[in-house]
Amino acid sequence: xxxxxxxxxxxxxxxxxxxxxxxxxxxxxxxxxxxxxxxxxxxxxxxxxxxxxxxxxxxxxxxxxxxxxxxxxxxxxxxxxxxxxxxxxxxxxxxxxxxxxxxxxxxxxxxxxxxxxxxxxxxxxxxxxxxxxxxxxxxxxxxxxxxxxxxxxxxxxxxxxxxxxxxxxxxxxxxxxxxxxxxxxxxxxxxxxxxxxxxxxxxxxxxxxxxxxxxxxxxxxxxxxxxxxxxxxxxxxxxxxxxxxxxx
Amino acid sequence: xxxxxxxxxxxxxxxxxxxxxxxxxxxxxxxxxxxxxxxxxxxxxxxxxxxxxxxxxxxxxxxxxxxxxxxxxxxxxxxxxxxxxxxxxxxxxxxxxxxxxxxxxxxxxxxxxxxxxxxxxxxxxxxxxxxxxxxxxxxxxxxxxxxxxxxxxxxxxxxxxxxxxxxxxxxxxxxxxxxxxxxxxxxxxxxxxxxxxxxxxxxxxxxxxxxxxxxxxxxxxxxxxxxxxxxxxxxxxxxxxxxxxxxxxxxxxxxxxxxxxxxxxxxxxxxxxxxxxxxxxxxxxxxxxxxxxxxxxxxxxxxxxxxxxxxxxxxxxxxxxxxxxxxxxxxxxxxxxxxxxxxxxxxxxxxxxxxxxxxxxxxxxxxxxxxxxxxxxxxxxxxxxxxxxxxxxxxxxxxxxxxxxxxxxxxxxxxxxxxxxxxxxxxxxxxxxxxxxxxxxxxxxxx
Numbered sequence: 001x002x003x004x005x006x007x008x009x010x011x012x013x014x015x016x017x018x019x020x021x022x023x024x025x026x027x028x029x030x031x032x033x034x035x036x037x038x039x040x041x042x043x044x045x046x047x048x049x050x051x052x053x054x055x056x057x058x059x060x061x062x063x064x065x066x067x068x069x070x071x072x073x074x075x076x077x078x079x080x081x082x083x084x085x086x087x088x089x090x091x092x093x094x095x096x097x098x099x100x101x102x103x104x105x106x107x108x109x110x111x112x113x114x115x116x117x118x119x120x121x122x123x124x125x126x127x128x129x130x131x132x133x134x135x136x137x138x139x140x141x142x143x144x145x146x147x148x149x150x151x152x153x154x155x156x157x158x159x160x161x162x163x164x165x166x167x168x169x170x171x172x173x174x175x176x177x178x179x180x181x182x183x184x185x186x187x188x189x190x191x192x193x194x195x196x197x198x199x200x201x202x203x204x205x206x207x208x209x210x211x212x213x214x215x216x217x218x219x220x221x222x223x224x225x226x227x228x229x230x231x232x233x234x235x236x237x238x239x240x241x242x243x244x245x246x247x248x
Numbered sequence: 249x250x251x252x253x254x255x256x257x258x259x260x261x262x263x264x265x266x267x268x269x270x271x272x273x274x275x276x277x278x279x280x281x282x283x284x285x286x287x288x289x290x291x292x293x294x295x296x297x298x299x300x301x302x303x304x305x306x307x308x309x310x311x312x313x314x315x316x317x318x319x320x321x322x323x324x325x326x327x328x329x330x331x332x333x334x335x336x337x338x339x340x341x342x343x344x345x346x347x348x349x350x351x352x353x354x355x356x357x358x359x360x361x362x363x364x365x366x367x368x369x370x371x372x373x374x375x376x377x378x379x380x381x382x383x384x385x386x387x388x389x390x391x392x393x394x395x396x397x398x399x400x401x402x403x404x405x406x407x408x409x410x411x412x413x414x415x416x417x418x419x420x421x422x423x424x425x426x427x428x429x430x431x432x433x434x435x436x437x438x439x440x441x442x443x444x445x446x447x448x449x450x451x452x453x454x455x456x457x458x459x460x461x462x463x464x465x466x467x468x469x470x471x472x473x474x475x476x477x478x479x480x481x482x483x484x485x486x487x488x489x490x491x492x493x494x495x496x497x498x499x500x501x502x503x504x505x506x507x508x509x510x511x512x513x514x515x516x517x518x519x520x521x522x523x524x525x526x527x528x529x530x531x532x533x534x535x536x537x538x539x540x541x542x543x544x545x546x547x548x549x550x551x552x553x554x555x556x557x558x559x560x561x562x563x564x565x566x567x568x569x570x571x572x573x574x575x576x577x578x579x580x581x582x583x584x585x586x587x588x589x590x591x592x593x594x595x596x597x598x599x600x601x602x603x604x605x606x607x608x609x610x611x612x613x614x615x616x617x618x619x620x621x622x623x624x625x626x627x628x629x630x631x632x633x634x635x636x637x638x639x640x641x642x643x644x645x646x647x648x649x650x651x652x653x654x655x656x657x658x659x660x661x662x663x664x665x666x667x668x669x670x671x672x673x674x675x676x677x678x679x680x681x682x683x684x685x686x687x688x689x690x691x692x693x694x695x
Contacts, residue, residue: 048646051638076648088643092661092668101657102647109648141661158647 313435406439506532
């Protein structure tokens with residue numbers, strides 16, 4: 001589904017990614033772990049199409065297409081989804097309007113019929129239950145004045161609505177208490193299917209108790225320094241990151 | 249200030265002389281004469297005047313605007329025309345003026361409570377001259393204000409509203425001013441006088457619109473005087489969508505009593521040059537003022553807003569939120585003054601002003617002025633000038649929204665935050681639809 005080959009990227013003068021290679025197949029869950037500043041979030045944002053980075057070498061192929069040549073909205077329409085570490089507040093646009101616009105643009109791009117507001121509300125009722133959110137949330141402005149936990153739930157709600165093929169969760173666990181973490185992880189697990197894939201970017205192992213990965217990769221100084229199975233996450237939790245970085 | 253040149257001064261003096269012959273109650277000629285003298289003495293402000301530093305009125309000062317013609321023959325506009333030109337609702341009381349002259353056939357305001365008086369200024373001068381004498385020109389005296397004096401000297405008609413104590417006027421009173429091709433080269437000076445007595449409630453909507461084309465620019469120079477009695481509440485919406493061939497100057501002067509509330513919303517999207525003044529005095533304890541506004545300009549339009557809130561009594565609150573969206577090489581100005589008198593302890597003032605620039609050539613000048621002479625007060629102001637937030641654009645695109653739609657929605661959202669403060673549903677929905685269409689269309693064209 002996703003093939004990253006020798007990806008190098010810079011922000012300003014600084015090289016942040018220094019040759020990342022990673023293959024993600026349908027049905028898999030990959031965890032990308034690593035200390036702060038290792039380039040985890042940069043990788044997630046480059047896959048989603050953030051304009052603030054320059055790819056200097058390497059390639060990213062998604063379903064056989066050159067992902068880096070596609071603008072962010074085309075990536076989303078093709079099924080790529082990024083749950084933001086810091087979801088953006090958009091005062092003046094209601095969740096309901098924003099979600100429906102996004103949903104319908106994605107539908108339209110895929111040659112499917114758009115839903116009217118009533119049909120969309122029916123769909124939303126089911127999705128809201130998944131993340132244990134109240135319908136009142138739909139009538140509030142996107143993320144405006146939301147608590148940290150509400151923002152993260154709102155990200156998963158969008159994911160539930162858009163049903164992406166490739167979902168990237170960027171530090172979705174940061175700032176969540178244990179109950180919110182359970183709800184968010186429950187939502188992600190409910191959305192897992194054999195034909196979609198998930199990349200979980202996280203600093204801590206905690207989230208991986210709930211979203212169990214098939215593969216764990218350690219990112220340090222812009223490179224993947226170690227890959228393994230889910231047991232690698234536990235080892236990192238017990239021993240910290242220093243030993244992997246030294247071994248590399 | 250520069251005095252009007254001899255030629256324009258003489259022309260206005262001559263036009264004024266012709267108007268005086270029209271009569272009215274005995275005190276009126278003296279009021280007008282005084283205003284005319286003041287107008288002549290003050291002249292039009294130049295940019296050396298601190299209050300007009302960012303707005304040049306030279307295009308107004310160099311012309312002589314003739315007195316708007318009286319219609320001869322049948323009305324040129326139908327009720328359907330009016331409905332197409334302004335946001336309206338069948339439930340609202342409606343007074344329509346075309347080129348400053350009242351059009352009874354287009355107006356409907358019969359269903360008001362019996363003792364609430366809504367009349368044209370011309371009728372009020374005949375029916376209750378004492379009431380008009382007691383209030384007209386008292387709040388808006390024109391002292392130091394050229395345009396107010398100009399209006400008082402030349403006002404031909406307008407609206408007088410008197411809401412006695414405790415009366416609640418449920419439906420808004422909609423005052424519609426339309427300029428048509430006949431207005432070309434003319435000066436229109438609408439006057440509004442509102443007295444809302446203790447514990448009364450009133451909503452006023454003023455709409456300024458135009459139709460047809462204008463060979464020569466016209467000037468709308470509106471003045472409103474509003475008294476808000478103790479415990480009364482007045483909501484005042486001003487929707488300015490004049491032709492870009494027009495100049496628009498509007499001054500609202502308010503005085504508020506104890507526990508009163510005055511809520512003003514100014515929408516400015518029209519005119520080549522517009523200046524909107526909202527001046528309010530919080531004269532009694534625990535009064536509240538809310539001043540909000542939105543301006544949307546493009547091309548070479550110039551929109552200037554000036555607010556002045558005088559806290560003259562303790563425990564009053566004032567809240568201001570003004571937003572502007574500027575495209576083309578348009579120029580926006582916001583000057584918000586707050587004065588806190590030594591007696592006005594526990595004043596709570598907040599002023600916010602945001603401008604969004606859609607083009608590299610658009611410009612904004614913003615000047616907050618706080619003059620605080622009491623020590624136990626809370627007064628803040630904040631201003632930003634910026635472009636669309638790149639993070640928000642990326643966020644929206646990452647959800648599948650196309651670049652144009654994301655820009656349109658974000659621009660609309662910027663406007664929506666202040667449109668949300670409109671409490672009259674039909675008006676809010678109408679303006680939201682206008683703003684939405686404007687931005688989705690403009691981004692569509694760029695494609």
